[in-house]
Amino acid sequence: MSAKRQRFLNFARMVALISVMLGSLSLIVSLSVLDGFETMLKESAVKFTSHITLRAYDSRPIENYDSVRNVVTKSFPQIKAIAPIIEREGLIRSKTFVEGVLIKGTSEKYALTNVKNNIVKGKFHFSNPNANELIIGKRLATKLSAKPGDSLVLYTMKSGSVDNMGFPEIEKFRVIGIYETGMAQYDDIYVYIPFEKASEFFRLPINSASSFDIMLYNVNDAPQVSKQLDSFLGFPFYSYTVFELHKSIFTWIEYQKAPIPLVLGLISIVAVLNIITILLIVVVEKTHSIGILRALGMDNKSILSIFIVQGTLIGLAGTLIGCGIGLAFCLIQQTFGIIRLNGEIYFLDVLPVQISFWHYAVVIGISTALSFLATVVPSAIAVRITPVRAIRYK
Known part of the structure:
Protein backbone atom coordinates (compact mmCIF):
# COMPACT_ATOMS: atom_id res chain seq x y z
CA MET A 1 0.00 0.00 0.00
CA SER A 2 1.33 3.43 -0.93
CA ALA A 3 2.18 5.98 1.74
CA LYS A 4 -0.57 8.27 0.45
CA ARG A 5 -3.25 5.59 0.81
CA GLN A 6 -1.93 4.68 4.26
CA ARG A 7 -2.19 8.32 5.37
CA PHE A 8 -5.76 8.44 4.09
CA LEU A 9 -6.58 5.26 6.02
CA ASN A 10 -5.08 6.71 9.21
CA PHE A 11 -7.04 9.92 8.67
CA ALA A 12 -10.29 7.96 8.27
CA ARG A 13 -9.58 6.06 11.49
CA MET A 14 -8.96 9.35 13.29
CA VAL A 15 -12.24 10.81 12.00
CA ALA A 16 -14.14 7.74 13.25
CA LEU A 17 -12.44 7.93 16.65
CA ILE A 18 -13.11 11.68 16.99
CA SER A 19 -16.78 11.24 16.08
CA VAL A 20 -17.22 8.64 18.83
CA MET A 21 -15.25 10.83 21.25
CA LEU A 22 -17.39 13.92 20.55
CA GLY A 23 -20.58 11.90 20.89
CA SER A 24 -19.53 10.48 24.26
CA LEU A 25 -18.29 13.87 25.46
CA SER A 26 -21.52 15.66 24.54
CA LEU A 27 -23.64 12.99 26.22
CA ILE A 28 -21.61 12.99 29.44
CA VAL A 29 -21.60 16.78 29.70
CA SER A 30 -25.31 17.17 28.91
CA LEU A 31 -26.34 14.46 31.39
CA SER A 32 -24.04 15.87 34.09
CA VAL A 33 -25.39 19.41 33.61
CA LEU A 34 -29.05 18.36 33.63
CA ASP A 35 -28.55 16.21 36.73
CA GLY A 36 -26.61 19.06 38.32
CA PHE A 37 -29.46 21.47 37.64
CA GLU A 38 -32.06 19.11 39.05
CA THR A 39 -30.05 18.24 42.16
CA MET A 40 -28.95 21.81 42.90
CA LEU A 41 -32.40 23.30 42.40
CA LYS A 42 -34.04 20.62 44.55
CA GLU A 43 -31.45 21.02 47.31
CA SER A 44 -31.68 24.81 47.24
CA ALA A 45 -35.46 24.80 47.11
CA VAL A 46 -35.71 22.45 50.07
CA LYS A 47 -32.88 24.16 51.94
CA PHE A 48 -34.15 27.73 51.65
CA THR A 49 -37.91 27.14 51.45
CA VAL A 242 -42.17 23.31 47.90
CA PHE A 243 -42.66 21.16 44.80
CA GLU A 244 -45.76 23.13 43.81
CA LEU A 245 -44.01 26.42 44.53
CA HIS A 246 -41.16 25.52 42.18
CA LYS A 247 -43.20 23.45 39.74
CA SER A 248 -42.15 25.58 36.77
CA ILE A 249 -38.46 24.94 37.49
CA PHE A 250 -38.80 21.17 37.75
CA THR A 251 -41.06 21.07 34.67
CA TRP A 252 -38.41 23.02 32.78
CA ILE A 253 -35.78 20.45 33.76
CA GLU A 254 -37.98 17.57 32.61
CA TYR A 255 -38.49 19.29 29.26
CA GLN A 256 -34.72 19.62 28.90
CA LYS A 257 -34.28 15.90 29.61
CA ALA A 258 -36.95 14.80 27.13
CA PRO A 259 -34.79 15.11 23.95
CA ILE A 260 -31.88 13.15 25.46
CA PRO A 261 -32.94 9.75 23.98
CA LEU A 262 -33.31 11.35 20.54
CA VAL A 263 -29.92 13.04 20.83
CA LEU A 264 -28.38 9.77 22.02
CA GLY A 265 -29.86 7.98 19.02
CA LEU A 266 -28.60 10.52 16.49
CA ILE A 267 -25.10 10.62 17.96
CA SER A 268 -24.98 6.82 18.05
CA ILE A 269 -26.06 6.57 14.41
CA VAL A 270 -23.34 8.99 13.33
CA ALA A 271 -20.70 7.10 15.31
CA VAL A 272 -21.83 3.71 13.96
CA LEU A 273 -21.84 4.95 10.36
CA ASN A 274 -18.32 6.34 10.78
CA ILE A 275 -17.04 3.03 12.14
CA ILE A 276 -18.77 1.08 9.34
CA THR A 277 -17.26 3.45 6.78
CA ILE A 278 -13.70 3.14 8.08
CA LEU A 279 -13.95 -0.66 8.25
CA LEU A 280 -15.32 -0.85 4.72
CA ILE A 281 -12.40 1.28 3.58
CA VAL A 282 -10.04 -1.10 5.37
CA VAL A 283 -11.70 -4.08 3.66
CA VAL A 284 -11.23 -2.47 0.25
CA GLU A 285 -7.65 -1.41 0.96
CA LYS A 286 -6.68 -4.75 2.50
CA THR A 287 -8.47 -7.05 0.06
CA HIS A 288 -5.17 -8.25 -1.41
CA SER A 289 -3.75 -8.94 2.06
CA ILE A 290 -6.93 -10.75 3.10
CA GLY A 291 -6.62 -13.00 0.04
CA ILE A 292 -3.04 -13.89 0.92
CA LEU A 293 -4.03 -14.72 4.51
CA ARG A 294 -6.91 -16.88 3.26
CA ALA A 295 -4.54 -18.65 0.85
CA LEU A 296 -2.14 -19.35 3.73
CA GLY A 297 -4.93 -21.08 5.62
CA MET A 298 -6.45 -18.42 7.90
CA ASP A 299 -10.06 -19.34 8.64
CA ASN A 300 -13.12 -17.08 8.54
CA LYS A 301 -13.29 -16.80 12.31
CA SER A 302 -9.80 -15.32 12.54
CA ILE A 303 -10.45 -12.80 9.77
CA LEU A 304 -13.77 -11.90 11.37
CA SER A 305 -12.06 -11.28 14.71
CA ILE A 306 -9.55 -8.88 13.13
CA PHE A 307 -12.27 -6.48 11.98
CA ILE A 308 -14.38 -6.90 15.10
CA VAL A 309 -11.43 -6.07 17.35
CA GLN A 310 -10.40 -3.11 15.19
CA GLY A 311 -13.89 -1.57 15.12
CA THR A 312 -14.54 -2.22 18.80
CA LEU A 313 -11.18 -0.69 19.78
CA ILE A 314 -11.94 2.46 17.78
CA GLY A 315 -15.29 2.79 19.56
CA LEU A 316 -13.87 2.00 23.00
CA ALA A 317 -10.91 4.37 22.60
CA GLY A 318 -13.12 7.22 21.40
CA THR A 319 -15.60 6.61 24.20
CA LEU A 320 -12.93 6.51 26.93
CA ILE A 321 -11.27 9.68 25.64
CA GLY A 322 -14.63 11.47 25.42
CA CYS A 323 -15.65 10.36 28.91
CA GLY A 324 -12.23 11.34 30.26
CA ILE A 325 -12.51 14.86 28.82
CA GLY A 326 -16.09 15.08 30.13
CA LEU A 327 -14.98 14.03 33.62
CA ALA A 328 -12.15 16.59 33.57
CA PHE A 329 -14.60 19.32 32.53
CA CYS A 330 -17.03 18.39 35.32
CA LEU A 331 -14.29 18.36 37.97
CA ILE A 332 -12.96 21.76 36.84
CA GLN A 333 -16.46 23.26 36.77
CA GLN A 334 -17.29 21.84 40.21
CA THR A 335 -14.07 23.20 41.68
CA PHE A 336 -13.73 26.60 40.02
CA GLY A 337 -17.19 27.40 38.61
CA ILE A 338 -15.66 28.73 35.39
CA ILE A 339 -18.93 28.89 33.43
CA ARG A 340 -21.28 31.51 34.88
CA LEU A 341 -25.00 31.86 34.20
CA ASN A 342 -27.54 34.65 34.23
CA GLY A 343 -29.38 33.84 37.45
CA GLU A 344 -32.49 35.72 36.37
CA ILE A 345 -32.93 33.29 33.46
CA TYR A 346 -31.41 30.02 34.68
CA PHE A 347 -32.22 30.38 38.42
CA LEU A 348 -28.54 29.70 39.32
CA ASP A 349 -25.44 31.87 38.97
CA VAL A 350 -23.01 29.03 38.22
CA LEU A 351 -23.45 26.14 35.79
CA PRO A 352 -24.04 23.11 38.06
CA VAL A 353 -22.69 19.68 37.20
CA GLN A 354 -23.09 16.38 38.98
CA ILE A 355 -20.74 13.47 38.42
CA SER A 356 -22.63 10.18 38.24
CA PHE A 357 -20.56 7.11 37.49
CA TRP A 358 -23.78 5.41 36.40
CA HIS A 359 -23.84 7.80 33.42
CA TYR A 360 -20.28 6.87 32.52
CA ALA A 361 -21.04 3.15 32.76
CA VAL A 362 -24.13 3.50 30.54
CA VAL A 363 -22.39 5.65 27.92
CA ILE A 364 -19.31 3.41 27.77
CA GLY A 365 -21.42 0.24 27.66
CA ILE A 366 -23.82 1.44 24.94
CA SER A 367 -21.09 3.03 22.84
CA THR A 368 -18.89 -0.07 22.97
CA ALA A 369 -21.84 -2.35 22.16
CA LEU A 370 -22.82 -0.20 19.17
CA SER A 371 -19.21 -0.16 17.99
CA PHE A 372 -19.18 -3.95 18.16
CA LEU A 373 -22.43 -4.18 16.17
CA ALA A 374 -21.03 -1.74 13.60
CA THR A 375 -18.33 -4.28 12.73
CA VAL A 376 -20.84 -6.93 11.61
CA VAL A 377 -21.37 -5.68 8.03
CA PRO A 378 -17.69 -5.03 7.15
CA SER A 379 -16.63 -8.31 8.80
CA ALA A 380 -19.25 -10.26 6.85
CA ILE A 381 -17.97 -8.73 3.61
CA ALA A 382 -14.36 -9.52 4.52
CA VAL A 383 -14.98 -13.24 5.15
CA ARG A 384 -16.77 -13.61 1.80
CA ILE A 385 -13.65 -12.61 -0.13
CA THR A 386 -12.25 -15.60 -2.03
CA PRO A 387 -8.45 -16.07 -2.07
CA VAL A 388 -8.07 -16.20 -5.86
CA ARG A 389 -10.05 -13.03 -6.59
CA ALA A 390 -8.47 -11.22 -3.63
CA ILE A 391 -4.88 -11.98 -4.69
CA ARG A 392 -5.62 -10.68 -8.18
CA TYR A 393 -7.14 -7.47 -6.72
CA LYS A 394 -4.84 -4.45 -6.50
Whole structure:
Protein backbone atom coordinates (compact mmCIF):
# COMPACT_ATOMS: atom_id res chain seq x y z
CA MET A 1 0.00 0.00 0.00
CA SER A 2 1.33 3.43 -0.93
CA ALA A 3 2.18 5.98 1.74
CA LYS A 4 -0.57 8.27 0.45
CA ARG A 5 -3.25 5.59 0.81
CA GLN A 6 -1.93 4.68 4.26
CA ARG A 7 -2.19 8.32 5.37
CA PHE A 8 -5.76 8.44 4.09
CA LEU A 9 -6.58 5.26 6.02
CA ASN A 10 -5.08 6.71 9.21
CA PHE A 11 -7.04 9.92 8.67
CA ALA A 12 -10.29 7.96 8.27
CA ARG A 13 -9.58 6.06 11.49
CA MET A 14 -8.96 9.35 13.29
CA VAL A 15 -12.24 10.81 12.00
CA ALA A 16 -14.14 7.74 13.25
CA LEU A 17 -12.44 7.93 16.65
CA ILE A 18 -13.11 11.68 16.99
CA SER A 19 -16.78 11.24 16.08
CA VAL A 20 -17.22 8.64 18.83
CA MET A 21 -15.25 10.83 21.25
CA LEU A 22 -17.39 13.92 20.55
CA GLY A 23 -20.58 11.90 20.89
CA SER A 24 -19.53 10.48 24.26
CA LEU A 25 -18.29 13.87 25.46
CA SER A 26 -21.52 15.66 24.54
CA LEU A 27 -23.64 12.99 26.22
CA ILE A 28 -21.61 12.99 29.44
CA VAL A 29 -21.60 16.78 29.70
CA SER A 30 -25.31 17.17 28.91
CA LEU A 31 -26.34 14.46 31.39
CA SER A 32 -24.04 15.87 34.09
CA VAL A 33 -25.39 19.41 33.61
CA LEU A 34 -29.05 18.36 33.63
CA ASP A 35 -28.55 16.21 36.73
CA GLY A 36 -26.61 19.06 38.32
CA PHE A 37 -29.46 21.47 37.64
CA GLU A 38 -32.06 19.11 39.05
CA THR A 39 -30.05 18.24 42.16
CA MET A 40 -28.95 21.81 42.90
CA LEU A 41 -32.40 23.30 42.40
CA LYS A 42 -34.04 20.62 44.55
CA GLU A 43 -31.45 21.02 47.31
CA SER A 44 -31.68 24.81 47.24
CA ALA A 45 -35.46 24.80 47.11
CA VAL A 46 -35.71 22.45 50.07
CA LYS A 47 -32.88 24.16 51.94
CA PHE A 48 -34.15 27.73 51.65
CA THR A 49 -37.91 27.14 51.45
CA SER A 50 -40.18 25.42 53.92
CA HIS A 51 -41.50 22.01 52.87
CA ILE A 52 -45.08 23.25 53.24
CA THR A 53 -46.52 26.76 53.48
CA LEU A 54 -49.86 27.21 55.25
CA ARG A 55 -51.88 30.36 54.52
CA ALA A 56 -55.36 31.84 54.75
CA TYR A 57 -57.37 32.85 51.68
CA ASP A 58 -57.48 36.49 50.53
CA SER A 59 -54.15 37.09 52.29
CA ARG A 60 -56.02 37.59 55.54
CA PRO A 61 -53.85 37.40 58.68
CA ILE A 62 -53.93 34.23 60.74
CA GLU A 63 -54.99 35.36 64.22
CA ASN A 64 -54.02 33.54 67.42
CA TYR A 65 -51.31 31.75 65.50
CA ASP A 66 -50.05 29.96 68.63
CA SER A 67 -53.29 28.00 68.97
CA VAL A 68 -53.23 27.02 65.29
CA ARG A 69 -49.59 26.06 65.58
CA ASN A 70 -50.21 23.86 68.63
CA VAL A 71 -53.18 22.07 67.04
CA VAL A 72 -51.27 21.34 63.84
CA THR A 73 -48.15 20.15 65.69
CA LYS A 74 -50.14 17.72 67.86
CA SER A 75 -52.21 16.37 64.96
CA PHE A 76 -49.42 15.71 62.47
CA PRO A 77 -46.48 13.63 63.73
CA GLN A 78 -44.76 14.02 60.33
CA ILE A 79 -44.12 17.69 61.15
CA LYS A 80 -40.65 18.42 62.51
CA ALA A 81 -41.13 22.15 63.09
CA ILE A 82 -43.63 24.90 62.32
CA ALA A 83 -42.91 28.64 62.41
CA PRO A 84 -45.20 31.67 62.10
CA ILE A 85 -44.16 34.08 59.34
CA ILE A 86 -45.15 37.64 58.49
CA GLU A 87 -44.72 38.40 54.82
CA ARG A 88 -45.62 41.23 52.47
CA GLU A 89 -44.52 42.80 49.21
CA GLY A 90 -42.71 46.11 49.36
CA LEU A 91 -39.97 48.31 47.98
CA ILE A 92 -36.44 48.81 49.23
CA ARG A 93 -34.45 51.92 48.43
CA SER A 94 -30.85 52.96 48.75
CA LYS A 95 -29.37 56.30 47.75
CA THR A 96 -29.07 55.18 44.14
CA PHE A 97 -31.54 52.34 43.49
CA VAL A 98 -35.09 51.12 44.18
CA GLU A 99 -36.11 47.46 43.93
CA GLY A 100 -39.26 45.43 44.58
CA VAL A 101 -38.83 42.87 47.36
CA LEU A 102 -40.67 40.40 49.55
CA ILE A 103 -40.32 41.46 53.18
CA LYS A 104 -40.30 38.49 55.53
CA GLY A 105 -40.67 38.86 59.28
CA THR A 106 -38.98 35.95 61.00
CA SER A 107 -37.96 35.01 64.51
CA GLU A 108 -34.60 33.48 65.29
CA LYS A 109 -36.48 31.26 67.72
CA TYR A 110 -38.45 29.68 64.88
CA ALA A 111 -36.05 30.14 61.96
CA LEU A 112 -36.34 26.97 59.88
CA THR A 113 -34.48 27.64 56.65
CA ASN A 114 -30.70 27.70 56.24
CA VAL A 115 -30.32 31.38 55.43
CA LYS A 116 -28.46 31.91 58.70
CA ASN A 117 -25.90 29.29 57.59
CA ASN A 118 -25.29 31.14 54.32
CA ILE A 119 -24.39 34.57 55.65
CA VAL A 120 -21.41 35.88 53.68
CA LYS A 121 -21.16 39.27 55.40
CA GLY A 122 -22.37 40.43 58.79
CA LYS A 123 -24.58 38.18 60.92
CA PHE A 124 -28.03 36.61 61.24
CA HIS A 125 -28.81 37.97 64.68
CA PHE A 126 -31.19 40.83 65.44
CA SER A 127 -30.22 42.96 68.43
CA ASN A 128 -33.82 42.87 69.72
CA PRO A 129 -37.25 41.72 68.46
CA ASN A 130 -38.27 45.27 67.48
CA ALA A 131 -34.99 46.42 65.97
CA ASN A 132 -34.97 48.28 62.66
CA GLU A 133 -32.53 45.78 61.20
CA LEU A 134 -32.64 43.69 58.06
CA ILE A 135 -30.80 40.97 56.17
CA ILE A 136 -30.64 40.98 52.36
CA GLY A 137 -29.33 38.72 49.58
CA LYS A 138 -26.00 39.27 47.87
CA ARG A 139 -27.52 40.04 44.46
CA LEU A 140 -29.84 42.62 46.00
CA ALA A 141 -26.96 44.10 48.00
CA THR A 142 -24.97 44.49 44.78
CA LYS A 143 -27.85 46.30 43.08
CA LEU A 144 -28.29 48.60 46.06
CA SER A 145 -24.53 49.02 46.60
CA ALA A 146 -25.23 48.12 50.23
CA LYS A 147 -23.05 46.55 52.90
CA PRO A 148 -23.50 45.77 56.61
CA GLY A 149 -23.99 48.99 58.54
CA ASP A 150 -25.67 50.86 55.68
CA SER A 151 -29.18 52.27 56.03
CA LEU A 152 -31.94 51.35 53.59
CA VAL A 153 -35.56 52.46 53.39
CA LEU A 154 -38.48 50.01 53.23
CA TYR A 155 -41.88 50.91 51.78
CA THR A 156 -45.03 48.81 52.16
CA MET A 157 -48.80 49.21 52.16
CA LYS A 158 -50.67 48.90 55.42
CA SER A 159 -53.06 45.95 55.29
CA GLY A 160 -52.11 45.46 51.67
CA SER A 161 -53.80 48.65 50.47
CA VAL A 162 -53.08 52.34 50.24
CA ASP A 163 -54.68 54.14 53.14
CA ASN A 164 -53.33 56.43 55.83
CA MET A 165 -54.18 59.39 53.53
CA GLY A 166 -52.83 57.52 50.49
CA PHE A 167 -49.28 57.13 51.78
CA PRO A 168 -47.40 53.84 52.26
CA GLU A 169 -45.66 52.82 55.46
CA ILE A 170 -42.03 53.98 55.33
CA GLU A 171 -39.20 53.16 57.74
CA LYS A 172 -35.43 53.17 57.68
CA PHE A 173 -33.58 49.93 58.48
CA ARG A 174 -29.93 49.09 59.01
CA VAL A 175 -28.29 46.21 57.13
CA ILE A 176 -26.81 43.69 59.58
CA GLY A 177 -26.17 40.76 57.24
CA ILE A 178 -25.92 39.62 53.63
CA TYR A 179 -26.71 36.05 52.59
CA GLU A 180 -26.03 34.09 49.41
CA THR A 181 -27.98 31.00 48.37
CA GLY A 182 -26.81 30.88 44.75
CA MET A 183 -30.42 31.10 43.52
CA ALA A 184 -31.42 34.44 42.03
CA GLN A 185 -35.05 34.16 43.07
CA TYR A 186 -33.96 34.17 46.73
CA ASP A 187 -30.90 36.42 46.71
CA ASP A 188 -32.72 39.06 44.66
CA ILE A 189 -36.06 39.19 46.45
CA TYR A 190 -36.18 38.17 50.12
CA VAL A 191 -35.52 40.73 52.84
CA TYR A 192 -35.60 39.48 56.45
CA ILE A 193 -36.60 41.65 59.42
CA PRO A 194 -37.51 40.74 63.04
CA PHE A 195 -40.94 39.12 63.45
CA GLU A 196 -42.25 41.61 66.03
CA LYS A 197 -40.96 44.54 63.99
CA ALA A 198 -42.75 43.20 60.91
CA SER A 199 -46.02 42.98 62.86
CA GLU A 200 -45.64 46.60 63.92
CA PHE A 201 -44.48 47.79 60.49
CA PHE A 202 -47.38 46.11 58.68
CA ARG A 203 -49.89 47.19 61.36
CA LEU A 204 -51.12 43.64 61.94
CA PRO A 205 -53.33 42.61 64.89
CA ILE A 206 -51.48 41.27 67.92
CA ASN A 207 -50.60 37.55 67.75
CA SER A 208 -51.20 37.45 64.00
CA ALA A 209 -49.12 35.94 61.22
CA SER A 210 -49.31 35.88 57.44
CA SER A 211 -48.49 32.19 57.11
CA PHE A 212 -46.72 29.21 58.62
CA ASP A 213 -43.51 27.65 57.38
CA ILE A 214 -43.65 23.90 58.00
CA MET A 215 -40.69 21.51 57.91
CA LEU A 216 -41.20 17.74 57.80
CA TYR A 217 -38.98 14.88 58.83
CA ASN A 218 -39.17 13.66 55.23
CA VAL A 219 -39.74 16.20 52.45
CA ASN A 220 -41.21 13.47 50.23
CA ASP A 221 -44.22 13.35 52.57
CA ALA A 222 -45.07 16.97 51.71
CA PRO A 223 -47.79 16.32 49.07
CA GLN A 224 -49.66 13.90 51.33
CA VAL A 225 -49.37 16.07 54.46
CA SER A 226 -50.46 19.16 52.52
CA LYS A 227 -53.69 17.44 51.44
CA GLN A 228 -54.31 16.24 54.99
CA LEU A 229 -53.76 19.75 56.34
CA ASP A 230 -56.28 21.25 53.92
CA SER A 231 -58.85 18.64 54.90
CA PHE A 232 -58.13 18.93 58.63
CA LEU A 233 -58.19 22.74 58.93
CA GLY A 234 -60.73 23.53 56.22
CA PHE A 235 -61.66 27.05 55.17
CA PRO A 236 -60.07 29.64 55.24
CA PHE A 237 -56.78 27.71 55.29
CA TYR A 238 -54.93 26.26 52.34
CA SER A 239 -51.42 24.91 51.89
CA TYR A 240 -48.93 24.23 49.13
CA THR A 241 -45.66 22.33 48.97
CA VAL A 242 -42.17 23.31 47.90
CA PHE A 243 -42.66 21.16 44.80
CA GLU A 244 -45.76 23.13 43.81
CA LEU A 245 -44.01 26.42 44.53
CA HIS A 246 -41.16 25.52 42.18
CA LYS A 247 -43.20 23.45 39.74
CA SER A 248 -42.15 25.58 36.77
CA ILE A 249 -38.46 24.94 37.49
CA PHE A 250 -38.80 21.17 37.75
CA THR A 251 -41.06 21.07 34.67
CA TRP A 252 -38.41 23.02 32.78
CA ILE A 253 -35.78 20.45 33.76
CA GLU A 254 -37.98 17.57 32.61
CA TYR A 255 -38.49 19.29 29.26
CA GLN A 256 -34.72 19.62 28.90
CA LYS A 257 -34.28 15.90 29.61
CA ALA A 258 -36.95 14.80 27.13
CA PRO A 259 -34.79 15.11 23.95
CA ILE A 260 -31.88 13.15 25.46
CA PRO A 261 -32.94 9.75 23.98
CA LEU A 262 -33.31 11.35 20.54
CA VAL A 263 -29.92 13.04 20.83
CA LEU A 264 -28.38 9.77 22.02
CA GLY A 265 -29.86 7.98 19.02
CA LEU A 266 -28.60 10.52 16.49
CA ILE A 267 -25.10 10.62 17.96
CA SER A 268 -24.98 6.82 18.05
CA ILE A 269 -26.06 6.57 14.41
CA VAL A 270 -23.34 8.99 13.33
CA ALA A 271 -20.70 7.10 15.31
CA VAL A 272 -21.83 3.71 13.96
CA LEU A 273 -21.84 4.95 10.36
CA ASN A 274 -18.32 6.34 10.78
CA ILE A 275 -17.04 3.03 12.14
CA ILE A 276 -18.77 1.08 9.34
CA THR A 277 -17.26 3.45 6.78
CA ILE A 278 -13.70 3.14 8.08
CA LEU A 279 -13.95 -0.66 8.25
CA LEU A 280 -15.32 -0.85 4.72
CA ILE A 281 -12.40 1.28 3.58
CA VAL A 282 -10.04 -1.10 5.37
CA VAL A 283 -11.70 -4.08 3.66
CA VAL A 284 -11.23 -2.47 0.25
CA GLU A 285 -7.65 -1.41 0.96
CA LYS A 286 -6.68 -4.75 2.50
CA THR A 287 -8.47 -7.05 0.06
CA HIS A 288 -5.17 -8.25 -1.41
CA SER A 289 -3.75 -8.94 2.06
CA ILE A 290 -6.93 -10.75 3.10
CA GLY A 291 -6.62 -13.00 0.04
CA ILE A 292 -3.04 -13.89 0.92
CA LEU A 293 -4.03 -14.72 4.51
CA ARG A 294 -6.91 -16.88 3.26
CA ALA A 295 -4.54 -18.65 0.85
CA LEU A 296 -2.14 -19.35 3.73
CA GLY A 297 -4.93 -21.08 5.62
CA MET A 298 -6.45 -18.42 7.90
CA ASP A 299 -10.06 -19.34 8.64
CA ASN A 300 -13.12 -17.08 8.54
CA LYS A 301 -13.29 -16.80 12.31
CA SER A 302 -9.80 -15.32 12.54
CA ILE A 303 -10.45 -12.80 9.77
CA LEU A 304 -13.77 -11.90 11.37
CA SER A 305 -12.06 -11.28 14.71
CA ILE A 306 -9.55 -8.88 13.13
CA PHE A 307 -12.27 -6.48 11.98
CA ILE A 308 -14.38 -6.90 15.10
CA VAL A 309 -11.43 -6.07 17.35
CA GLN A 310 -10.40 -3.11 15.19
CA GLY A 311 -13.89 -1.57 15.12
CA THR A 312 -14.54 -2.22 18.80
CA LEU A 313 -11.18 -0.69 19.78
CA ILE A 314 -11.94 2.46 17.78
CA GLY A 315 -15.29 2.79 19.56
CA LEU A 316 -13.87 2.00 23.00
CA ALA A 317 -10.91 4.37 22.60
CA GLY A 318 -13.12 7.22 21.40
CA THR A 319 -15.60 6.61 24.20
CA LEU A 320 -12.93 6.51 26.93
CA ILE A 321 -11.27 9.68 25.64
CA GLY A 322 -14.63 11.47 25.42
CA CYS A 323 -15.65 10.36 28.91
CA GLY A 324 -12.23 11.34 30.26
CA ILE A 325 -12.51 14.86 28.82
CA GLY A 326 -16.09 15.08 30.13
CA LEU A 327 -14.98 14.03 33.62
CA ALA A 328 -12.15 16.59 33.57
CA PHE A 329 -14.60 19.32 32.53
CA CYS A 330 -17.03 18.39 35.32
CA LEU A 331 -14.29 18.36 37.97
CA ILE A 332 -12.96 21.76 36.84
CA GLN A 333 -16.46 23.26 36.77
CA GLN A 334 -17.29 21.84 40.21
CA THR A 335 -14.07 23.20 41.68
CA PHE A 336 -13.73 26.60 40.02
CA GLY A 337 -17.19 27.40 38.61
CA ILE A 338 -15.66 28.73 35.39
CA ILE A 339 -18.93 28.89 33.43
CA ARG A 340 -21.28 31.51 34.88
CA LEU A 341 -25.00 31.86 34.20
CA ASN A 342 -27.54 34.65 34.23
CA GLY A 343 -29.38 33.84 37.45
CA GLU A 344 -32.49 35.72 36.37
CA ILE A 345 -32.93 33.29 33.46
CA TYR A 346 -31.41 30.02 34.68
CA PHE A 347 -32.22 30.38 38.42
CA LEU A 348 -28.54 29.70 39.32
CA ASP A 349 -25.44 31.87 38.97
CA VAL A 350 -23.01 29.03 38.22
CA LEU A 351 -23.45 26.14 35.79
CA PRO A 352 -24.04 23.11 38.06
CA VAL A 353 -22.69 19.68 37.20
CA GLN A 354 -23.09 16.38 38.98
CA ILE A 355 -20.74 13.47 38.42
CA SER A 356 -22.63 10.18 38.24
CA PHE A 357 -20.56 7.11 37.49
CA TRP A 358 -23.78 5.41 36.40
CA HIS A 359 -23.84 7.80 33.42
CA TYR A 360 -20.28 6.87 32.52
CA ALA A 361 -21.04 3.15 32.76
CA VAL A 362 -24.13 3.50 30.54
CA VAL A 363 -22.39 5.65 27.92
CA ILE A 364 -19.31 3.41 27.77
CA GLY A 365 -21.42 0.24 27.66
CA ILE A 366 -23.82 1.44 24.94
CA SER A 367 -21.09 3.03 22.84
CA THR A 368 -18.89 -0.07 22.97
CA ALA A 369 -21.84 -2.35 22.16
CA LEU A 370 -22.82 -0.20 19.17
CA SER A 371 -19.21 -0.16 17.99
CA PHE A 372 -19.18 -3.95 18.16
CA LEU A 373 -22.43 -4.18 16.17
CA ALA A 374 -21.03 -1.74 13.60
CA THR A 375 -18.33 -4.28 12.73
CA VAL A 376 -20.84 -6.93 11.61
CA VAL A 377 -21.37 -5.68 8.03
CA PRO A 378 -17.69 -5.03 7.15
CA SER A 379 -16.63 -8.31 8.80
CA ALA A 380 -19.25 -10.26 6.85
CA ILE A 381 -17.97 -8.73 3.61
CA ALA A 382 -14.36 -9.52 4.52
CA VAL A 383 -14.98 -13.24 5.15
CA ARG A 384 -16.77 -13.61 1.80
CA ILE A 385 -13.65 -12.61 -0.13
CA THR A 386 -12.25 -15.60 -2.03
CA PRO A 387 -8.45 -16.07 -2.07
CA VAL A 388 -8.07 -16.20 -5.86
CA ARG A 389 -10.05 -13.03 -6.59
CA ALA A 390 -8.47 -11.22 -3.63
CA ILE A 391 -4.88 -11.98 -4.69
CA ARG A 392 -5.62 -10.68 -8.18
CA TYR A 393 -7.14 -7.47 -6.72
CA LYS A 394 -4.84 -4.45 -6.50
